[in-house]
Amino acid sequence: MRAVLIYGAGDVRVEDVPDPKLLEPTDAIVRVVQSCICGSDLWPYGSKEPSEKGSRIGHEFLGVVEETGPDVTGPKKGDLVVAPFVWSDNTCEFCREGLQTSCLHGGGWGSTDVDGGQGEAVRVPQASGTLVRLPVEEDSALLPSLLTLSDVFSTGHHCAVTAGVRAGTDVTVIGDGAVGLLAVLAAKRLGAERIILMGRHTDRTDLGRDFGATDVVAERGEEGVAKVRELTGGHGTRTVLECVGLEPAIETAYGVVRDGGTISRVGAPQYPTVPADFGTFLRNVTLTGGVAPARAYIEELMPDVLDGSLQPGRVFTDTVDLDGVPGGYEAMKNRSALKVLVKP
């Protein structure tokens, strides 16, 4: 089959790789119908050391079950399923608590012997725990929105949930990438009253307004902090959703959070530490969030997608086939695309 490999910064290739085979009795093989490129894929695309041997990449996909191992219960041949961005048994003590990203028997896509999501097919370990059936047909127009449950919408939701967003909450969302925009949608869904979106790309912040942002702040750094404080009586917002992962973004988060408030971060951090000095201590600011256990949220979010009341798939601005994936990376890197859908 064909799949995407990354060889180093700026070097993504589509190559022939071995077809996936069942290795464990708990495996399934899924033919990928839709996949996509993640903002977090841009980190290795921007900085990975060159290597002779490429690495499989991609961790968001939905597709059709082609084969299952003898111990797989649930997913059956022919089912259309979505996979969260880590696989997990969904039965261990962490999974039972809704933290499938810490599953004792789980792991990531594109690791040893496990395919990446950007390819024609994937061996899915722990298939019973990992895969969630989608009650639509393979040609449904809902597929792009359902695909966002694998990561980007679930990640925005995780950010809002861990920050404590609920009815009436005030929120600042930092970042107008796909995660930031879907954090807006998630916050709105949870009942947030005021949602300030910090971003400077008008086409993106316009979509953010459609998703529920009540205010947009285009300024960055100290100027951006001052603007958010001006909008909030000088104090900032009780919840801050940090959806970037860069140091200036997390610093902005500490600037716009209200004393006693909560920052949740879901942007994969490209920084080693966060401020925690006496001044921060005096303000009783909570830092939470982390990698999103998407598996925990799929069933909860799916009904709103199925009935069309939420359309998270609007974050896909471009669609490519496998050969178009290298161009898709470049388009996301230079920001001409917000998020790229892949139809292998």
Added chain:
Amino acid sequence: MRAVLIYGAGDVRVEDVPDPKLLEPTDAIVRVVQSCICGSDLWPYGSKEPSEKGSRIGHEFLGVVEETGPDVTGPKKGDLVVAPFVWSDNTCEFCREGLQTSCLHGGGWGSTDVDGGQGEAVRVPQASGTLVRLPVEEDSALLPSLLTLSDVFSTGHHCAVTAGVRAGTDVTVIGDGAVGLLAVLAAKRLGAERIILMGRHTDRTDLGRDFGATDVVAERGEEGVAKVRELTGGHGTRTVLECVGLEPAIETAYGVVRDGGTISRVGAPQYPTVPADFGTFLRNVTLTGGVAPARAYIEELMPDVLDGSLQPGRVFTDTVDLDGVPGGYEAMKNRSALKVLVKP
């Protein structure tokens, strides 16, 4: 009157200072009956630059109201009252949310024109919001335990509350100082099932066991982390109460917290940042806590002290008069005293 001043590291003196006077109509004057030395007073005692002009110090006291300004409602002349370790109006938007440490009209003891708690009397700004009446006599044996509501017990309680300790929770408490021991007591009061106390001074950890610790880990650093993990099936505890404020303590906290768990810190941080890299991110660890809004907790905690079911005053191992305060600092610094009560 006489009061304590700090002139630099290791240099605490008792001197004559002007008697406090009402400056604002919302002030009260309180004659101090009991005060004490705080672990956080040891930070300037250990490192303050020498200065010609001493600074007033002490932020925990209870006493008798001697005079009130015309706008004071509530506290009356002759009332025995306890003061939380910051003063606040208790009516602003932060106070109403229980975050009196961020009061828009509040401040700290021992600042300009405001007396420190280690002295014979104190001008109390925002007296109506700040002071809480104690329904006992000035000679009550409960006074030392009631004094802990001003800071040290309320701080331990804040740590446990913000960490999310509730019935059945597992807890690691880092530090066997007075705050750590009272964090144990607070966690026990909130229903924690397993309380692992990390500390290496047997006399202190014995008191911790009396307060509710189920396990004591004397090892520190990596060895201590390994021991806590061994006690908890390899995963650490869901809540961690960091009651020290030094970098090794907060590092230990990240080591012993379970994935998805919460670290609350109430030890005044002597470090600028905390770990927040990708590894931490993958574990979904929450960092919360901060300076404790003691005012928010006094009424809630007081009944258990008044009926004798809790005896937080057991953390006082030594009692001195004002002249004994310099020796009290030294005793706490060299750890011969756990916490020193001051009867001016």
